[in-house]
Amino acid sequence: xxxxxxxxxxxxxxxxxxxxxxxxxxxxxxxxxxxxxxxxxxxxxxxxxxxxxxxxxxxxxxxxxxxxxxxxxxxxxxxxxxxxxxxxxxxxxxxxxxxxxxxxxxxxxxxxxxxxxxxxxxxxxxxxxxxxxxxxxxxxxxxxxxxxxxx
Numbered sequence: 001x002x003x004x005x006x007x008x009x010x011x012x013x014x015x016x017x018x019x020x021x022x023x024x025x026x027x028x029x030x031x032x033x034x035x036x037x038x039x040x041x042x043x044x045x046x047x048x049x050x051x052x053x054x055x056x057x058x059x060x061x062x063x064x065x066x067x068x069x070x071x072x073x074x075x076x077x078x079x080x081x082x083x084x085x086x087x088x089x090x091x092x093x094x095x096x097x098x099x100x101x102x103x104x105x106x107x108x109x110x111x112x113x114x115x116x117x118x119x120x121x122x123x124x125x126x127x128x129x130x131x132x133x134x135x136x137x138x139x140x141x142x143x144x145x146x147x148x149x150x151x
């Protein structure tokens with residue numbers, strides 16, 4: 001597999017993030033990076049938006065945010081462009097996001113949460129394979145999954 005990296009979204013790559021495309025029917029599973037980057041702007045003191053890159057090309061997007069009230073890290077809006085899905089880039093991006101969280105950039109927590117639509121079988125399978133499990137909580141129509149990181 002090609003080498004995947006996470007690059008902080010900045011003036012050099014935000015347009016490429018805006019241009020990412022979801023596959024047919026996937027818009028119900030993940031917010032577009034334009035919305036996500038607006039949230040990143042609002043929560044700039046507690047989050048980092050990343051372009052998922054392969055060989056210098058932006059192939060996806062993911063955001064890491066710290067919930068100050070719950071003292072947990074959250075992974076928001078992981079998406080891989082429809083032209084690059086099925087290549088393992090989502091798994092690689094998740095592993096890199098978890099490695100970033102292990103550096104504790106916003107707070108001293110080992111707890112990572114995310115929400116996922118239970119109908120998004122590919123994402124649910126990916127998250128479970130990385131050690132996430134259902135917490136029993138939900139956010140609207142999405143189930144929450146959590147992971148306790150080991151250092």
